Amino acid sequence: MGVLYDYFRAAGDDAVRRRLDERDGGSPVPRGFPGADLKGIDPTIALGKLVGFATGREWAPGLVGEQLIWPAGAQHNLDHEGPWVTRLDDAARDALAAIPAEQAPELAGRWARIEEFYGGVDAEDLREVLARVVALAAEARAHGESLYVWCAL
Secondary structure, three states: OOOOOEEEEEEHHHHHOOOHHHHHOOOOOOOOEEEEOOOOOOOOOOHHHHHHHHHHOOOOOOOEEEEEEEEEOOOOOOOOOOEEEEEEEEEHHHHHHHHHHHHHHHHHHHOOOOOOOOOOHHHHHHHHHHHHHHHHHHHHHHHOOOOEEEOOO
């Protein structure tokens, strides 16, 4: 089994930390925060390439900025094996929220061809994923919330 990623929106880091502490690090999706389980879509590369396609920018590390927010001190503990929660930067949230529906088929087709998907992803399936991500980002932006990623090995 690979790495699991759940994307969700929340009003702030403190609320996320409390929920994760209450659940002993279990995913806060769907019980806790509105979100989507996007199991194999990492925020740095796979989601970053989508953001790059949507904004006309070349993918580079840091295109989607992330800040580790849970657990406290995990960035200094090399033995910690997860789970983790990061907050995505608002620029990535806003770029995703701004993707127009009519652009979705073309973006999903391009996204399906990235090497990280190993040619095993159908563009039509990614269209549905893209729609979920765009809706989540748009809701987060509309409510003044951030996008977060729960990650577990």
